[in-house]
Amino acid sequence: MDRRRLERIRVALGVDETGERLSREHFGDSHAFLIYDVHRDGRVEFVERRPNSALDVEEREHGDPEKFRAVANLLSDVDVFLAARMGPNYLRIKGSGRYPMVIGFASVDEALRALLDRIDEVFSEVERLRQRPGPAGSEGGETTYPS
Numbered sequence: 001m002d003r004r005r006l007e008r009i010r011v012a013l014g015v016d017e018t019g020e021r022l023s024r025e026h027f028g029d030s031h032a033f034l035i036y037d038v039h040r041d042g043r044v045e046f047v048e049r050r051p052n053s054a055l056d057v058e059e060r061e062h063g064d065p066e067k068f069r070a071v072a073n074l075l076s077d078v079d080v081f082l083a084a085r086m087g088p089n090y091l092r093i094k095g096s097g098r099y100p101m102v103i104g105f106a107s108v109d110e111a112l113r114a115l116l117d118r119i120d121e122v123f124s125e126v127e128r129l130r131q132r133p134g135p136a137g138s139e140g141g142e143t144t145y146p147s
Contacts, residue, residue: 009079009126010047011036013111019049021107026087027100028054028071034108035078040123042116050074068092079126082111097129 014030016023023030035047054070068089075081081093084105093100099122103114115122 006040006123006127006130008037008039009123010077011038011080011082011115012050012075012078013108014052014081014083015108019108022082022084022103022105022111024084024105026085026089027081027083027093028052028067028087028089030083031055033075033078036112038080038112038115038119038122040119042119044112044116065089065092072096072098079130080115080122082115099125099129 012033014027037045
């Protein structure tokens with residue numbers, strides 16, 4: 001098991017059609033995802049905008065596991081899912097070794113500031129999750145922040 005200290009994490013922000021604000025929808029229903037590399041020293045680098053191809057998944061029920069798999073595959077290189085709100089697949093995110101952050105409706109800049117305000121906590125949690133991701137629904141990296 002690699003116990004080296006992380007220096008960079010990859011973060012996905014679920015955004016609305018403008019790309020300037022977090023989506024009011026659940027994370028998996030975001031219009032697109034903005035991908036950033038966030039460094040332990042506070043540097044933030046924009047990587048890319050990914051259209052949400054998981055929107056094409058026809059859900060048989062609210063919180064359909066197929067939808068989760070589609071989002072997880074699209075964001076397979078991401079450590080932190082940052083959103084205004086999460087839906088029923090939240091527990092699956094927690095159990096997949098990824099860190100879901102819910103900060104409420106905010107602009108992209110406000111969301112990134114909220115993450116940077118808690119940078120040490122976020123890095124510690126991602127490191128913990130990488131060491132023992134556990135099954136879906138298990139104890140994981142839940143953190144909710146006010147907007």
